[in-house]
Amino acid sequence: MQLTGAEIVIRCLQEEKVEYVFGYPGGSVLYIYDELFKQDKFKHVLVRHEQAAVHAADAYSRSSNKIGVCLVTSGPGVTNAVTGIATAHMDSVPMVIISGQVPTQYIGQDAFQECDTVGITRPCVKHNFLVKDVKDLAITLKKAFYIAKTGRPGPVLVDIPKDITNQKCEFEYPKTVAMRSYNPVIKGHSGQIKKAVQMLLEAKRPMIYAGGGVILSDAAEKLVKLARSLGYPVTNTLMGLGGYPATDKQWLGMLGMHGTYEANMAMQNCDVLIAVGARFDDRVIGNPVHFAEVARKIIHIDIDPSSISKRVKVDVPIVGNLPDVLDELQKMLEASAGVPDAKALASWWKQIDEWRGKKSLKYKQGKEIIMPQYVVEKLYEVTGGDAFITSDVGQHQMWAAQYYKFDKPRRWINSGGLGTMGVGLPYAMGVRFANPKATVACVTGEGSIQMNIQELSTAKQFRLPIKIINLNNRYLGMVRQWQQMFHGNRYAESYVDALPDFVKLAEAYGHVGMKIERPADVEPALREAFTKHKNDLVFMDFLTDQTANVYPMVAAGKGLSEMILAEEL
Amino acid sequence: MRHIISILIENEAGALSRVSGLFSARAFNIESLTVAPTEDASLSRMTIVSSGSDAVIEQITKQLNKLIDVVKVVDLSEAAHIERELMLVKVRAAGKDREEMKRIADIFRGRIIDVTDSTYVIELTGNGSKLDAFLEAIDRSLILETVRTGVSGIGRGDRILKV
Numbered sequence: 233m234q235l236t237g238a239e240i241v242i243r244c245l246q247e248e249k250v251e252y253v254f255g256y257p258g259g260s261v262l263y264i265y266d267e268l269f270k271q272d273k274f275k276h277v278l279v280r281h282e283q284a285a286v287h288a289a290d291a292y293s294r295s296s297n298k299i300g301v302c303l304v305t306s307g308p309g310v311t312n313a314v315t316g317i318a319t320a321h322m323d324s325v326p327m328v329i330i331s332g333q334v335p336t337q338y339i340g341q342d343a344f345q346e347c348d349t350v351g352i353t354r355p356c357v358k359h360n361f362l363v364k365d366v367k368d369l370a371i372t373l374k375k376a377f378y379i380a381k382t383g384r385p386g387p388v389l390v391d392i393p394k395d396i397t398n399q400k401c402e403f404e405y406p407k408t409v410a411m412r413s414y415n416p417v418i419k420g421h422s423g424q425i426k427k428a429v430q431m432l433l434e435a436k437r438p439m440i441y442a443g444g445g446v447i448l449s450d451a452a453e454k455l456v457k458l459a460r461s462l463g464y465p466v467t468n469t470l471m472g473l474g475g476y477p478a479t480d481k482q483w484l485g486m487l488g489m490h491g492t493y494e495a496n497m498a499m500q501n502c503d504v505l506i507a508v509g510a511r512f513d514d515r516v517i518g519n520p521v522h523f524a525e526v527a528r529k530i531i532h533i534d535i536d537p538s539s540i541s542k543r544v545k546v547d548v549p550i551v552g553n554l555p556d557v558l559d560e561l562q563k564m565l566e567a568s569a570g571v572p573d574a575k576a577l578a579s580w581w582k583q584i585d586e587w588r589g590k591k592s593l594k595y596k597q598g599k600e601i602i603m604p605q606y607v608v609e610k611l612y613e614v615t616g617g618d619a620f621i622t623s624d625v626g627q628h629q630m631w632a633a634q635y636y637k638f639d640k641p642r643r644w645i646n647s648g649g650l651g652t653m654g655v656g657l658p659y660a661m662g663v664r665f666a667n668p669k670a671t672v673a674c675v676t677g678e679g680s681i682q683m684n685i686q687e688l689s690t691a692k693q694f695r696l697p698i699k700i701i702n703l704n705n706r707y708l709g710m711v712r713q714w715q716q717m718f719h720g721n722r723y724a725e726s727y728v729d730a731l732p733d734f735v736k737l738a739e740a741y742g743h744v745g746m747k748i749e750r751p752a753d754v755e756p757a758l759r760e761a762f763t764k765h766k767n768d769l770v771f772m773d774f775l776t777d778q779t780a781n782v783y784p785m786v787a788a789g790k791g792l793s794e795m796i797l798a799e800e801l
Numbered sequence: 802m803r804h805i806i807s808i809l810i811e812n813e814a815g816a817l818s819r820v821s822g823l824f825s826a827r828a829f830n831i832e833s834l835t836v837a838p839t840e841d842a843s844l845s846r847m848t849i850v851s852s853g854s855d856a857v858i859e860q861i862t863k864q865l866n867k868l869i870d871v872v873k874v875v876d877l878s879e880a881a882h883i884e885r886e887l888m889l890v891k892v893r894a895a896g897k898d899r900e901e902m903k904r905i906a907d908i909f910r911g912r913i914i915d916v917t918d919s920t921y922v923i924e925l926t927g928n929g930s931k932l933d934a935f936l937e938a939i940d941r942s943l944i945l946e947t948v949r950t951g952v953s954g955i956g957r958g959d960r961i962l963k964v
Contacts, residue, residue, distance in 0.1 A: 538863035
């Protein structure tokens with residue numbers, strides 16, 4: 233059957249069982265929107281800014297393991313989307329972005345709303361395509377979905393010139409796709425896995441370090457099984473939270489720049505480290521030279537060979553899909569005659585418990601001023617630890633990561649790699665679309681929330697009962713913290729003046745607003761929001777301590793064990 | 802250390818910019834880069850001369866392999882290989898210099914491929930250091946123009962880079 237390019241786009245999305253497309257119309261995508269209008273197999277979510285469309289699609293993907301899809305127009309539609317695309321790329325989130333382009337014969341003529349989309353997005357996508365012939369459209373979209381999801385996932389962009397969407401050709405959606413240049417490894421090398429088992433069993437001070445790869449590949453269950461059968465301590469990266477239950481006794485908390493004392497000390501002092509879907513980035517291990525000063529054997533499992541031995545030299549690299557590799561590792565472990573060294577392990581745990589005794593996350597909640605950590609702890613209690621929590625970027629993000637104990641994967645949605653302020657609210661939207669019955673809260677700050685505040689309108693249109701937990705300290709808190717610690721208390725441009733009345737702002741958008749100023753009101757207000765206003769979007773503006781800092785802290789460039797603790801100041 | 806990396810890549814629009822963009826984005830060195838289609842028109846072959854520690858070269862090959870359009874990557878310098886570069890040099894060749902220029906070109910097994918009353922264009926192939934040596938050997942003030950292709954490389958014997 234002959235279909236137009238626009239019809240083909242719609243049919244491909246239907247074939248891929250897409251439920252939602254997040255987007256914003258414009259000149260070059262009008263044929264596509266016209267066909268979208270005529271169908272009801274998937275829904276379109278009209279955002280108020282293209283950046284939010286990409287973030288929402290990104291969170292839809294992160295919170296469900298389905299592929300988020302967005303649709304934007306050429307030129308500014310694309311450039312607005314770039315921050316969202318780069319955010320997804322840094323955190324390896326599978327997504328397909330469809331962008332309109334000016335008609336083929338106008339490309340390169342500086343046409344209205346033209347930009348070099350493929351050029352601009354090239355460094356921040358897993359791959360991108362410019363469709364030059366309507367006959368290539370279906371296979372290109374098929375490839376886009378395939379590439380986005382397989383191997384190390386990532387965003388894939390398909391740029392479609394307007395004339396292509398109005399040309400006709402025969403349509404048949406390809407069932408499979410084969411690319412000679414792209415064959416991601418799935419199965420890990422058995423010899424290497426055998427070596428890893430040996431190394432793990434010989435460990436005296438073992439450590440399991442699990443990252444976002446565990447979440448992305450749905451490997452959490454297998455990781456838990458492995459960790460429990462070994463009895464070894466586990467830490468998660470910021471991206472890996474929920475990959476191992478935070479309430480489990482083997483869990484040491486998050487590691488890294490704002491990791492717990494016990495997690496960072498154990499990471500630094502272990503003798504055998506197994507890295508599972510993590511990439512030793514600068515916020516995690518601090519200074520790599522300092523990290524390398526302690527002799528330890530490292531096993532690294534990752535789907536992306538280029539993540540291995542990039543910042544830290546690894547002894548046993550295993551390239552493969554995590555669930556498959558963990559399965560094989562578990563089998564070999566069970567078949568092995570060896571067992572973990574119980575005596576050494578007991579003394580290692582004794583050491584870890586001493587570190588735990590530092591209670592590095594303690595803080596004082598007085599009667600007058602609300603501490604931000606307290607709000608997150610109460611949020612955890614009120615939601616029974618079972619909510620989807622999105623965050624923006626800054627101090628509130630770290631507090632949410634430290635004090636909300638995630639027991640399940642895909643519940644913690646934040647921009648870890650790129651650190652994009654403004655993701656929180658659109659992330660909460662995407663989560664709610666993917667999980668229509670879930671409790672969704674967005675922990676944010678008065679700086680970040682204003683970077684995509686317009687989405688309060690989208691949330692109203694789609695009746696999304698998100699709870700916005702605004703930790704309002706009237707400062708760009710993380711900037712202020714660094715200025716206090718490293719720039720002689722000179723708070724250059726980190727005080728936010730002329731803030732809006734968030735209660736009135738929420739009400740203006742048709743939502744419920746609450747202002748909470750006293751510690752005693754925190755819990756009752758949260759209970760009210762999550763029960764009485766269960767079905768409303770509630771903007772909760774918490775006025776919090778202006779000088780609170782995130783601790784522990786490993787200063788940039790310092791070693792992992794050189795932490796600044798709250799008590800030392 | 803200097804490495805010669807050979808790449809087979811899908812002959813698609815933008816393939817070159819994916820590779821060159823990767824090198825600039827990750828702060829890898831490029832000394833030279835050559836590219837042209839192979840006997841199979843759907844594939845291009847690229848030769849990149851780069852330098853860096855073993856760890857850097859390992860990252861370069863891994864990152865190249867990660868590009869979706871890249872079919873194969875080989876570090877030619879890991880084993881016996883041949884490298885060649887083509888240079889065209891336009892030189893002033895008048896009076897007493899004319900005979901001398903011809904003589905030096907012959908010594909380097911260069912060929913004179915264009916002649917006027919006062920100039921020659923000399924074609925020279927070899928590895929980079931041979932071409933450098935030729936430029937050293939002639940009077941610098943006589944060089945009017947040089948153009949070099951950058952290195953192309955191929956493995957010796959049974960080492961074959963093919964799909």
